[in-house]
Amino acid sequence: MEDPEAKGKKKRGRPGKQPPTSNKKPRKSPTDKTLGVTRGRGKANGVAQHNGDGGDPVTLFEVVKLGKSAMQSVVDEWIESYKQDRDLALLDLINFFIQCSGCKGTVRIEMFRNMQNAEIIRKMTEEFDEDSGDYPLTMPGPMWKKFRYNFCEFISVLIRQCQYSIIYDEYMMDTVISLLTGLSDSQVRAFRHTSTLAAMKLMTALVNVALNLSIHQDNTQRQYEAERNKIAGKRANEKLELLLQKRKELQENQDEIENMMNSIFKGIFVHRYRDAIAEIRAICIEEIGVWMKMYSDAFLNDSYLKYVGWTLHDRQGEVRLKCLKALQNLYTNRELFPKLELFTNRFKDRIVSMTLDKEYDVAVEAIRLVTLILQGSEDALSNEDCENVYHLVYSAHRPVAVAAGEFLHRKLFSRHDPQAEEALAKRRGRSSPNGNLIRMLVLFFLESELHEHAAYLVDSLWESSQELLKDWECMTELLLEEPVQGEEVLSDRQESALIELTVCTIRQAAEAHPPVGRGTGKRVLTAKERKTQIDDKNKLTEHFIMALPMLLSKYQADSEKVANLLQIPQYFDLDVYSAGRMEKHLDALLKQIRLVVEKHIETDVLEACSKTYSILCSEEYTIMNRVDIARSQLIDEMTDRFAHSVEELLQEAEEADDDDIYNVLSTLKRLTAFHNAHDLTRWDLFGNCYRLLKAGIEQGSMPEQIAVQALQCSHYSILWQLVKITEGAPSKDDLVALRRVVKSFLAVCQQCLSNVNTPVKEQAFMLLCDLLMIFSHQLISGGREGLQPLVFNPDSTLQNELLNFVLDHVFIDQDDESQKGDEEDEANKIEALHKRRNLLAAFCKLIIYDIVDMPAAADIFKHYMKYYNDYGDIIKETLSKTRQTDKILCAKTLILSLQQLFNELLQDQGPNLDRTSSHVSGIKELARRFALTFGLDQIKTREAVATLHKDGIEFAFKYQNPRGPEFPPINLAFLEVLSEFSSKLIRQDKKTVHSYLEKFMSESMSERREDVWLPLISYRNSLLTGGDEDHMSVTSGSSSKTGSVRSKKGRPPLHKKRIEEESSVEGSWMMRNDTLQTPGALQTPQLTSTVLRENRPLLTQQCSRLMVLCLVNKLSRKNNELIVVSPQICRRGLMEDDAEPIFEDVMMSSRGQLEDMNEEFEDTMVIDLPPSRNRRERAELRPDFFDSAAMIEDESVSQSINESVRKKCICINLFKSRILWQPKCEYDSSFFTV
Secondary structure, X not given: OXXXXXXXXXXXXXXXXXXXXXXXXXXXXXXXXXXXXXXOOOEEOOEEOOOOOOOOOOOHHHHHHHOOOOHHHHHHHHXXXXXXXXXXXXXXXXXXXXXXXXXXXXXXXXHHHHOOHHHHHHHHHOOOOOOOOOOOOXXXXXXXXXXXXXXXXXXXXXXXXXXXXXXXXXXXXXXXXXXXXXXHOOOEHXXXXXXXXXXXXXXHHHHHXXXXXXXXXXXXXXXXXXXXXXXXXXXXXXXXXXXHHHHHHHHHHXXXXXXXXXXXXXXXXXXXXXXXXXXXXXXXXXXXXHHHHHOHHHHOOHHHHHHHHHHOOOOOHHHHHHHXXXXXXXXXXXXXXXXXXXXXXXXXXXXXXXXXOOXXXXXXXXXXXXXXXXXXXXXXXXXXXXXXXHHHHHOOOHHHHHHHHHHHHHHHHOOOOHHXXXXXXXXXXXXXXXXXXXXXXXXXXXXXXXXXXXXXXXXXXXXXXXXXXXXXXXXXXXXXXXXXXXXXOOOHHHXXXXXXXXXXXXXXXXXXXXXXXXXXXXXXXXXXXXXXXXXXXXXXXXXXXXXXXXXXXXXXXXXXHHHHHOOHHHHOOOHHXXXXXXXXXXXXXXXXXXXXXHHOOOHHHHHXXXXXXXXXXXXXXXXXXXXXXXXXXXXXXXXXXHHHHHHHHHHHHHHOOHHHHHHHHHHHHHHHHHHHHOOOHHHOHHHHHHHHHHHHHHHOOOOHHHHHHHHHHHHHHHHHHHHHHHHOOOOHHHHHHHHHHHHHHHHHHHHHOOOOOHHHHHHHHHHHHHHHHHOOHHHHOOOOHHHHHHOOOOOXXXXXXXXXXXXXXXXXXXXXXXXXXXXXXXXXXXXXXXXXXXXXXXXXXXXXXXXXXHHHHHHHHOOOOOOHHHHHHHHHHHHHHHHHHOHHHHHHHHHHXXXXXXXXXXXXXXXOOOOXXXXXXXXXXXXXXXXXXXXXXXXXXXXXXXXXXXXXXHHHOOOOOOOOOOOOOOOOOHHHHHHHHHHHOOXXXXXXXXXXXXXXXXXXXXXXXXXXXXXXXXXXXXXXXXXXXXXXOOOOOOOOOOOOOOOHHHOOOOXXXXXHHHHHHHHXXXXXXXXXXXXXXXXXXXXXXXXXXXXXXXXXXXXXXXXXXXXXXXXXXXXXXXXXXXXXXXXXXXXXXXXXXXXXXXXXXXXXXXXXXXXXXXXXXXOOOOOOOOOOOOOOOOHHHHOHHHHOOOHHHHHHHHHHHHHOHHHHOOOOXXXXXXXXXXXXXXXXXX
16 A cells, blocks of 8 residues: 555646746657657666566566456555656556557657657557557457456556555646546557546546545544534544544545546547447446446436437447446436436437347347336336337347346236235135236237237246246136126136136246247256256146146137147146046046047147147056057047948948038048047058048049048058058068058049149148158168168159149249239238248159159249249259259259240240340349359359350250241340350350350351340350450458559469360360260469459559548648548448548547537536535646647648548548558537437
């Protein structure tokens, strides 16, 4: 600790100089002095220093960076050195800030004593390493992360240890604040960033000192008042004088601290809170939040809150996030709400709108802040504000939804009158007082009108309202209780919603992970979470084992409610049935399920029953035998009924009435639903289903629903037979029998493709695609060669029928669809589109896995552009997968699809095509899209692209014009489409393709220039462009110091051997007619500079660059000021991603800055600590930074500089090179106007 008695009272001034006088000489130009700056850590302060690599660290920077010593001991050592020699100690501190910025330069003692801060900073600017833009605060790694912490701690400890004496000596703090102010205004980002962080931490430490002084002042004042109020005999006058003296000293110290804070706030914060760098802005906002929370009496007012409010509109999420967190710290304290009332009213709308921020982290913090505002004052938020947050519980981003769930819980689901609710529960005989809250949850769910997203609502509320959501007893009581006179009962919609919410809460508790669409997957549960999951599962099982049969009994006639209730058993711990001796409840459940099966034929209900039987029949549980017996009895009855009803239906044939049809359909639906989850092959359902299908095909009068269900049931039967064969050791007879069944069923499905009923055709198509996929050549992979007899390969007839079905039912015209669906609502249209997408995907899978020949995909690919919105993703994925299978065949398929479109166009328009029509443009655009799918690696796609050009050329010249050879071939216009792929040819192949093209051309063709020959001319030009030289340019990288381009001297001449090789390659193309092979083992294309062909644009850039630099240099010589023009301004503007160019001096020397600073000072309240009086201004503090005369010597010249540079900003944007300078820009004040 410093010695409190060592406090000095010297006049403030420059270190090592006489106090400023009225007749001081004007500041010298930087070029008038000879300055010495040492690189690295050689000699500094006239003493040799080690670099810290081989010995102990000797500089403050090295000590803080390594962090091996306690920070307090480091500061104490510096204080001791300061007491011995103030200049040398301050020089160490200055070099500490310089080195923490990443600068290699060192300030020497003579520089410190003889130079102004502006000159020192300019000199240090020249010592930066321009090869890298990194500096300690931005370097990655744990060491530099620790350095940042140590850096901030050092500043905090320094002020804490000096708070009793040294900071009041009018020397140390003046020097440090002046240096940091100058560095924070530097054009160099490293200086600006490091000094701003240091200044803000310095300010935080001073605020803490001011707070302590205020407390001591209050204590001294109370002691003084207590002593003075004593009677005259007991009053100690000496003590009163000591207290007065102490109070006066504390007041003076407080004045000193206030002036220091004013200097930092006005000189640094006011400018840097709107810096171009988002991280610097974030530092300022974070620290002002600390000040307002730490010393609310002085800082928590509108004069400082406005900076946080304005910055809520920042373009960078990082800064907005700091604003919200700073405000959260304030709103957490209920006592501060009166001071925040005006701020809340003014910026509430902005905070509420930030709940929809594009940055999820910002949105989460905004919702939490709104929740804190709600807790502090429910009247602060309107109903509209609350509704804006309510709907976020359905967000797909879980943290946003959970935060919104917390808000919803605070607003709606927290008990307002617990005693009244408990009294109501006792009066109704309920075990839980949460009845009204659950009703409110149901009403909220219904009013949100998102009935398919109950799982998302439950997940959002799970963390905040878990006790309410796990109150299954209360939910069951609400569903089972009888209505009481005078009390409102649940409506039918409310009962359905409550059942749906109950099932979702059960799923959330049993699975302990969010629903699908939230989160990246199932995470590993902790031991505590696992125990909670087990406890919840036991609790819900014990409750619903008894309650579920009663619920099913009450709602068994309602299919929607029953389907939801039957999902509950899958979350049971089924061992409870045996362990708790609850078999009677199992029998009751099985009885209710049987009644539901007999009562309903809805698919959802039957599938839920089937799944429940499947879960209860698991072999790992002892209840399996009891459930299996009940299931077998049910299946026996249904199969007998089905066989009898089928016989009656087939006998009556066309005379069958509706009852006969219903009996078959209802039983078949039940059996199909059970066959999906259960092996019913021993009941041989395939035979009767096949008889129904054959009868329908022969007679043509089978109802479509029976046909659809028979197809599905037969499909399940085949799959279960395949499962039994693959799991066991099948005999040859088993394989032959299954093959016969599959073959007959495939034939029936193929015949059903021509059925008049669309549902039947669609079902047959989907089953055909699935079975062809299952019984394809992949069936014998993995050591299953014995299943070879079961492999089916579709013949060409079946492939064509499948393709025609896709073309007729998937790629339908929009007009036909709109006419067909005028009366359908939007949901039905979406469902129809989903069904068509499934049909297309099923067929595309056959193409991808080489079950259907790849050329069939040409009819799919040609619809890529027309139906891009509906099927673009499916077609693109099919194209990608087929290219991976066979690049050449895929290329042939692409060109075939374009040829088909071209032939269709010829049939519509005739041989005289209008090449400017939209149809031709559409084909060219499709070709361009196809060309883009080949990617950038031309070597991998070389042979495929060459084959594509070969097929295209042959197609273009395939048919001669019947009017004579002087007329172009009929398909010649196709070459214009083919030219879209020319850019995918490498240089050597362009020559070869051109030679191949000339084989089809006569001498007269190459001389024709009429419009009808333009496709040939354009295609030839596309092949000749780049045929002699490669157009790949080499430009300078962003990391190079200068934007150089390869010169012409560096280009070696082409060797004769290369020419001979290329000529031989051309000959090889000429000799081939059937297939096209690209030449192999060719040399890498020669890279040539862009200077060879683009001298004029580069010359324009160079001239523009020279014009601006000459102008700037000329103006800078006039004003004796260093002006830095930053090339990176094309990437940085008013905000991090703004493109507005910014030009500023290295030091504060522009009129615009001064006016802007003065404008800020006009409405910026001076830091005024409440307990103090008789403030003194520190006019003498760093006159070179706060004196307008020192900042601007020639206003007119400065203004002309800014205007001239602004006019030339477009020229600066033409060149890019990496340089260390970063723009030091400030926001336009109008940006923050509220």
